[in-house]
Amino acid sequence: MGLDDALIFTRVVECHSFTLAAQGLGMQKSTVSRRIALLEERLGVRLINRTTRKLRLTEVGQAYYERCRQIMLDFAEAEHAVMQLQREPSGLLRISAPIEFGQLFLGKVLGAFMRQYPEIRAEVELTSRPVDPVEEGVDIAILVGPPQDSTLIARKLFESRRRLCASPAYLAAHGVPESIEQLADHRAILLPSDAPRYWPLIGESVVCQRVMSCNNITFAREAVLAGAGIAGLPLMISEYAVRRGELIELLPQARLPVGEVHAVYPSRRFQAMKVKTFLDFLMHHLPRDEGELLEPATARLLTLGL
The missing domain is CATH 3.40.190.10 (Periplasmic binding protein-like II)
Structure with a gap:
């Protein structure tokens, strides 16, 4: 409630009018007046002196306005920064993956991705243990088998025969x-x-x-x-x-279990551009033949256009 009231108060001061502030906020004038009155009551001070023709800030009101205005500017800057991140992949991308997948394939793909998007930084953990991306703050976890947590999103990469x-x-x-x-x-x-x-x-x-x-x-x-x-x-x-x-x-006739390799991440909603773009990049560079997936570079079986 404090942030909402601070926004209303800031708009009233900048519009020099309860009526104009209400119109800009999409609220009733009576609601704006009541919220300012409740704000003053909660703070225990008068912020605005009202007359029929003009509004004038008290000394305390002026100090409060300056703080509130800075908060609103910081908030607008934060929103702008988030929107910028969604336009072009940037920022820290945290990935965990099985050791072999990381050493012999993921490193090539991630390196090519970072060359294409130089604003990306990366932290990679190669591990044999299962990783919970929510608990460990990982953007993408490459796992063999489906995730145990049904709330996570799993994108199938390939089948490991x-x-x-x-x-x-x-x-x-x-x-x-x-x-x-x-x-x-x-x-x-x-x-x-x-x-x-x-x-x-x-x-x-x-x-x-x-x-x-x-x-x-x-x-x-x-x-x-x-x-x-x-x-x-x-x-x-x-x-x-x-x-x-x-x-x-x-014994080629013997049938062994097939392991499904998934990219697991917390949610599709409001997915960061860096995550979405890298997942698409990763899927695009997966070879059609699994036998070409994790072979030595000298075999020249995997081409990333590097």
Whole structure:
């Protein structure tokens, strides 16, 4: 109520008239008069001396007006700044993302985005843990799987397919599984989403010999490359090694769970221009082939027009 009354008081002083101030505010003159009277009563001072022909500020009223006018100017400046931010992407953009997505893809895209919009600054956290954008003040959180909070908005980026892979050295030492059932005789490297006792297969219940579990897909891939066992690796980090013959895809008929990667953010309403523009930019630069998503730069599989 104090800010509204301050606005009304400021308009009355600047218009030198209750009638003109009321018209400008879209209010009844009687309402404006009553609000000024209530303001004076609340403050315990007279702000305006009224006559039938003119208004004159008291000494206290003049001091109060100067403070109120500065507040109104600051408020107008704040509104202008917000509107400017909505016209051109600018300001601090805070993003969290899975480590691999950030290292091998997001960095390129964000760098290109910041080159196009030089008023953008960025803070990026690469992490394996789930991030709540509201709790942690993040503009955009890249997550595998849908958000747990139904009030958040999730924009699907792509599907992360998985396939069973092993190294030539492992297969030379332990043999090549010819059927899904034969996986029970092989060493398993599991990811956090995998059940601890079974191979991560859809429609199959094959017990596994777990020799390793880890919470990082690149770590799992390196362990597989070293010959430690077989893992259900995302295509986006195994494609390059498969093409080079460093990994062998096994049992292509096996169906593994698909992980959906989402960009998660608090709300579509009054969405900041920096967030909307970056999401559109990110979607535009996602490759059609997931196997081209997170490969080394030397593979030259991903082109951002840089």
